[in-house]
Amino acid sequence: MASLTRDEARARAELLTVDSYDLLIDLQDLREGSTLQVWSEITFVARRAGETFVDIVAEQVEATLDGQLLDTSGYDGARLPLTVTPGIHRLSVHSTTTRTSERAGIHRVVDPGDGEPYVWTSFEPDDARRVFACFDQPDLKSTFQLQVVAPAAWTVASNTPAEKVGDLPDDARVWAFGRTPKLSTYLVVVCAGPFHEVRRQVPGAPEGGTYDLGLLARKSLAGYLDEQADELFDLTAKGLAFFGERFGMPFPQSQYTQVFCPDFQGAMENWGCVTWMDSFVFRAAPTATERELRAIILLHEMAHMWFGDIVTMRWWDDLWLNESFADWAAVWATAETTEFTGAWASFLGNRKEAGYTADRSPATHPIRQDVPTVEAAKAAFDMVTYAKGASVLRQLTVYAGEDDFVAGLGTHFERHAFDNATLEDLLESVGSSSGRELGQWAKEWLLTAGTDTLTLQAEAEDGRYTAVRVLVEPPAQYPAQRPHRLGLGVYDVDGEPRRRELLDLEVSGPSTDVPQLVGAPVADLLLLNDGDRTFARVRPDDAWLAALLEFGARLPDPVSRALVRLTLWHLVDDGRLAAREVVRYVVGALAVETEASVREGLLRTGVAAVLDWSGPADAVAGGNELARACLDLAVRVAPTDPATRLSALQAALAVASDADLLAELDELVGDDVDLRWRWLTRRAATGNYDEQAVADLLARDPDPDASSRAVAVRAARPEVEAKEEVWQAVIVERSVPLQAYLAVGRAFWDxxxxxxxxxxxxxYLDVLARLGEGGMTAALATVRQLFPRHGVDADFPRRATELASADDVSPLVRNQVTEAASTLERMLRARGLV
Incomplete structure (x- = not known):
């Protein structure tokens, strides 16, 4: 199937403007069958005579242009050729497809809990064509009006409020939705099924009106959604108020709906109707980190209403204008307007860490990159675009000044509302408000790949500094002169570490002096990038490292403590520190850490160090040492902090192998269903699979997706037959929901x-070329969460990278496999296997 090229998109945009889409989408057969029928009417204007095409992926297509039947013999299954004359045209296309269960464009899924079918669409980047005829590129924005025919018992949600719902024969209804503002095709959505729906009115809409907020989930999750609705509505209302005020533009539609979809991956920012993977309707008591992550994702998708929906990139090379901004804005809003005030520490320990990993991969690229085709655009949905881009934007807020930066964003939205914009447009808006010339900044930060390494060089006599310098080393293959605005923390230790001062530095070039410290008493610790304002790897010398290991866990600021953990982890990643040293640091830090976001980062790092970065002997010893520390933490906080108790027990259940520890965990787990699944998984991994216990837990678990938990238990068994069964279900039959891939993959690759x-x-190498089948989100999940981490030899990363480079491998899979193989190579080195 041909992938639209940038040149083709430019030519089509130069030829056409699109006025409107009127769509009739018939879902009736999807109650029990697989056939989708759609009638698409497109009104467009041709500036001159020419040849072009409309995008539609279907088995059957009939079309008329201006009332005249079109010859469809040239239709290739994806493109229907058109010959146009200057002026207004109306294209009508009737399409039929049965490809409705492939997780691409449209997906029909049956709830395993009650057998009810649900249908959702997700179109980014070019899957709208799998549902309706369209000019499927972001810069041909248009209005859309949808009518959806569905079984009478179903609820249907789309981008705008339903203006009318009418009964039809044969137990069906037609839902007529209001016309949208001008949108790109990938932002249109339809969700349908016997959803449970909760709605609430909140103030804050334009002209003193109210927002109509909606939450939808499948019926089998109704009780869970009802319990969590207050928190979700509260976050939604706060986000709409925050973004509307700070961006100087309230969300301009009265209805904002969020639909939690089965067998979905991630979340999608469809205008006015966000879709989510429904594992975010928690089935068990969540940890603090899980609640915080849900808040950040909610605000990420909401930020897209401005970054991506109201103002859309012209082409996919500016995807970062969507994703980097939404990532940054989500954490900013979370820290400013919710209870999760430690969101920046969480960002550093999770999202930003992934950005560092992606940027050191051979597959790295500039944040704003060259994207010649839509197929290549799929590869851009990575942590360089998301996490590094968000980190760089945070650096820009410091460099330009946050107030001026946000004012520039308001100007940007006002200038380009419901239109398309580019990097240059954004730089003009922010530059005019901040007074900064940002062209060179953009060249170094956005158009050049790679991460700088920062070091400190300090000289002293008689206990006082005579010189202090910040040294900046860009990667050799990506030379740059990135300006850094950062903090330098100066710490003295008198019993406990105390920050004497926090210096604000603007660093440029290979070496920058710090004259503020000349003549000052020598500190016990200097912490570079304190406050985590810039995107750079910090490399301590031996004395600095010793101070970090001794004092880092007790620094007064949580972001500083999170930065210490990340700095130590980068040393493991660089092969400069053994994983067992980080496990020891984590064990000690867990005894004193008080901030939930920092504690979660410690737990995550400890588990990763044990499971993936330690040699066999260190993995067993370190795992049990970490599990004991987690048990102690769980017992200590049990009376007052159930969320921390939960996360500590989850970490212990990931790494414990000692029989006595597992017995203690058995008692602490008790009747908690989620923890009991984890305990059964860990027991199975140690050769103690209990089939009856799995059956009993399945019988009492109210989660409609509990069968996926049983798959993870089977995946953890050390027998070939058990792993073969799981391999067939996940890789061959694709019968396991995407949201289960993380737990199943972790258990499988023990x-x-x-x-x-x-x-x-x-x-895995044999099927690698086919991993791109089944849609973008499925491919991302299969590579990221199922890539082999164990059972590999030293040559495996090279073979994986070589196979991923073949012409028949999608760019998305190539990018993800290359990154995963690069990380695996460093893991093997850390384990002493290379």
Whole structure:
């Protein structure tokens, strides 16, 4: 299937403007069958005579242009050729497809809990064509009016409020939705099924009106959604108020709906109707981090209403204008307007860390990159675009000044509302408000790949500094002169560390002096990039490292403590520090850490160090040491902090192997269903699979997706037959929901099962070329969460990278496999296997 090229998109945009879409979407057969019928009417204007095409992926297509039947013999299954004359045209296309269960464009899924079907669409970047005929590119924005025919018992949600719902024969209804503002095709959505719906009115809409907020989830999750609705509505209302005020433009539609969809991955920012993976309707008590992550994702998708929906990139090379901004804005809003005030520490320890990993991969690229085709655009949905881009935007807020930066965004939205914009447009708006010339800044930060390494050089005599310098080293393959605005924390230790001062530095060039410290008493610790304002790897010398290990866990500011953990982890990643040293640091830090976001980062790092970065002996010893620390933490906080108790027990259940520890965990887990699944998974991993216990837990677990938890338990077994069964279900049959891939993948690739896993690592390479089938989100989940980490030899990363480079591998899979293989190579080195 041909992928639209940038040149083709430019030519079509030069030829056409699109006025409107009127769509009739018939979902009736999807109650039990697989057939989708759609009638698309497009009104467009041709500036001159020419040849072009409309995008539609279907098995059957009939079309008329200006009332005249079109010859469809040239239709290739994806493009219907058009010959146009100057002026207004009306194109009508009737399309039929049965590809409605492939997780691409449109997906029909049956709830395993009650057998009810649900249908959702998700179109980014070019899957609108799988549902309706369209000019499927972001710069041909248009208005859309949808009518959806569905079974009478179903609820249908779309971008705008339903203006009318009418009964039809054969137990059906037609839902007529209001016309949208000008949108790109990928932002249109339809969700349908016997949803449970909760709605609430909140103030804040334009002209003193109210917002009509909606939450939808499948019926089997109704009780969970009802329990969590207050929190979700509260976050939504706060976000709409915050963004509307700070961007100088309230969300201009009265209705804002969020639909939690089964067998979905991630979330999608459809105008006025956000879709989510429904694992975010929690089935068990959440940890603090899970609640915070849900808040950040909610605000990320909401920020897209401005970054991406109201103002849309012209082409996919500016995808970062959507995703980097939404990532930055989400954390900014979370820290400013919710209870999760430690969101920037969480960002550093999770999202930003992923950005550093992606940027050191051979597959890295500039934040704003060259994207010649839409297929190549799919590869851009990575942590360089998201996390590094958001980190760089945070650096820009410091460099330009936050108030001026936000004022520039308001100007940007006002100038380009419901239109398209580019990097140059944004720089003009922010530059005019801040007084900064941003062309060179953009060249170094947005148009050049790679991460700088920062070091400190300090000289002293008689206990006082005679010189202090910040040294900046860009990667050799990506030379740059990035300006850094950052903090330098100066710490003295008298019992406990105390920050003497926080210096605000503007660093440029390979070396920048710090004259403020000349003559000052030598500190016990200097912490570079304190406050985590810039995107750079910080490399301490031996004395600095010793101070970090000794004092880092007790620094007074949580972001500083999070930065210490990340700095130590980068040393492991660089091969300069053994994973066991980080495990020891984590164990000590857990005893004193008080901030939930920092504690969660410690737990995550400790588990990763044990499971993926330690040699076999260190993995067993370190795992049990970490599990003991987690048990102690869980017991200590149990009476007052159930969320921390929960996260500590989850971490312990990921790494414990000692029989006595597992017995203690058995008692602490008690009747908690989620923890009991984790306990059964860990027991199975140590060779103690209990089939009856799994059956009993399935019987009492009210989660309609509990069968996926049973798959993870089977995946953890060290027997070839058990792993073969899971391999068939996940890789061959694709019968396991995407949201289960993370737990199943972690259980499957257990470090203690290396000998059993060798055959499956080889088979992963055999199917690698086909991992791009089944839609973008499925491919991302399969590579990111199921890539082999154990059962591999030293040559495996090279073979994986080589196979991913083949012409028949999608750019998305190539990018993700290359990054995963690069990380695996460093893991193997850390384990002493290379």
């Amino acid at each position: 470090p203690a099962h290396a000998a059993v896993l060798e055959r499956f690592a080889a088979r």
